[in-house]
Amino acid sequence: MIKPAVTLALVVAALLLTGCSRPETPQSVTESFWQAVIAGDAEQAAELSTLVNEGAYDAFERDWQAATVTYGRVVIEGDTASVDIVVQGLPQAPADGLEATTHLVQVNQQWQVDYYRTGDSLSSGTGLQRFMGRLEALSKDLSQRFEQQSDQAAQDMEAMARELERLAQTANERLEILMDEYSQLLEETLEDLSRSMEEALKQHPDASAEDKRTLNQAVLELEQQRDQLRDADLQAVAEGSQVLAQTGQALDGLGQEFSAERQQWQQTLSRWHQRSSELLAQLQGDRQP
Known part of the structure; x- marks a missing residue:
């Protein structure tokens, strides 16, 4: 018979191992990333994306408190991938949801969300245009x-x-x-x-x-x-x-x-x-x- 203390230790160890594991597929990375975004977990969002650290995180300049994300088609092409998503519950978004694409790249054999390309998808390209305009303005x-x-x-x-x-x-x-x-x-x-x-x-x-x-x-x-x-x-x-x-x-x-x-x-x-x-x-x- 396994003692309760031993059982509890095994459960805790299993939970720790589960918590430390990193999602490996484009689908699982995408889901974990958007869960972090909705939860406001900047550190986790940065860890799963091409952001260099949590200081660069801006939540795509949106309020995600009431948002939900559903997932669609997954396409993998070499070291890039994409996952179609529909986001509902965002302020000033279409009533039937905002369609976008989560773009991913493989870095050091790990999938990461291409943060800014994904953000451009959310903004229908306006984010990239603002960025290029900023570079052209220079000083x-x-x-x-x-x-x-x-x-x-x-x-x-x-x-x-x-x-x-x-x-x-x-x-x-x-x-x-x-x-x-x-x-x-x-x-x-x-x-x-x-x-x-x-x-x-x-x-x-x-x-x-x-x-x-x-x-x-x-x-x-x-x-x-x-x-x-x-x-x-x-x-x-x-x-x-x-x-x-x-x-x-x-x-x-x-x-x-x-x-x-x-x-x-x-x-x-x-x-x-x-x-x-x-x-x-x-x-x-x-x-x-």
């Missing part, structure tokens, strides 16, 4: 002097990226040494910026949804480029340089609550720009006949 809320400096730095970094692509046709021992140094500097800069931006998201939970999206996307792109540099070739280094240039431009559109961090990030980009310019000059000099 509208900053001083003219800072805007000119930022634009010039971005142009210089783009020029360096193009020069790196041209250098891909030449290779000798000296070039490889300099490229290794350039690649290491680039990787360190990508890592410093992504880590700092993640922390900024946590420190500013009341930031606008557009600012959160800008930072979240920047972190994901910086981390992706950093990972590609592990087996670096000239193409990967050139692409990483372009991402830094684009990131510098995107940061200019952030709200004033990020002014201190933005200044710090621009200083990081300026240091990288100065040092990488020196390395590029050496690369160009060694390339001369």
Whole structure:
């Protein structure tokens, strides 16, 4: 006969194991994600999605307290998937429910909800349009002097990226040494910026949804480029340089609550720009006949 104390311990252990398990299929990840959204569980929603942390979570700028979600067709294509949903009970939504698509991507063999693409589906694309408009505006809320400096730095970094692509046709021992140094500097800069931006998201939970999206996307792109540099070739280094240039431009559109961090990030980009310019000059000099 099993003693009650032993039975209770087994039940608790089973519950703990169940609670620690992560949903594995696109369907189960989708269901768990929307349950977290409706419950207001930002940490769980971030864990199951492409958000870098809970600080980036904005609940899609909607009130989910009375919402319910029903699930439809599931489509899996390689490392992407989609699950059709109908959301009912949202304020200012159609009476028969809001039809949308939950988009998922597979990252490190785990399915995650593509947060912003899913949000665009909820908003019928208006969220993406606002985001692109924000990027195109660049430094509208900053001083003219800072805007000119930022634009010039971005142009210089783009020029360096193009020069790196041209250098891909030449290779000798000296070039490889300099490229290794350039690649290491680039990787360190990508890592410093992504880590700092993640922390900024946590420190500013009341930031606008557009600012959160800008930072979240920047972190994901910086981390992706950093990972590609592990087996670096000239193409990967050139692409990483372009991402830094684009990131510098995107940061200019952030709200004033990020002014201190933005200044710090621009200083990081300026240091990288100065040092990488020196390395590029050496690369160009060694390339001369």
